[in-house]
Amino acid sequence: MKTIIVDGLLALSALAVWLGCIGFIRLKTALDKLHCATFVNVAAGFGVTLAVALRDGWTSRSWKTVALFIATLIMGAATSHAVGRAIFLRDGEES
Secondary structure, eight states, rough: OOOHHHHHHHHHHHHHHHHHHHHHHHSHHHHHHHHHHHHHHHHHHHHHHHHHHHHEEEEOOHHHHHHHHHHHHHHHHHHHHHHHHHHHHHHHHHO
């Protein structure tokens, strides 16, 4: 049963990545595309982290995966904010 749940979480993570790719292709503005990249970062990262925790239990590898996910969230948020501000300023100067 646990294997089915882990496989399902990994499949949902892969689906989130594909959904983000489709959104990235279909959306027009750079800010919208930035939201797709952030969505992939959060959704797929959470699914993989949860799958590792369910598969291994709370081992050192699980804690390292949680720490990596938290670091990715923090750095991804900071990077998305900086890029979004740069896009906003660029578009504001052009109009």
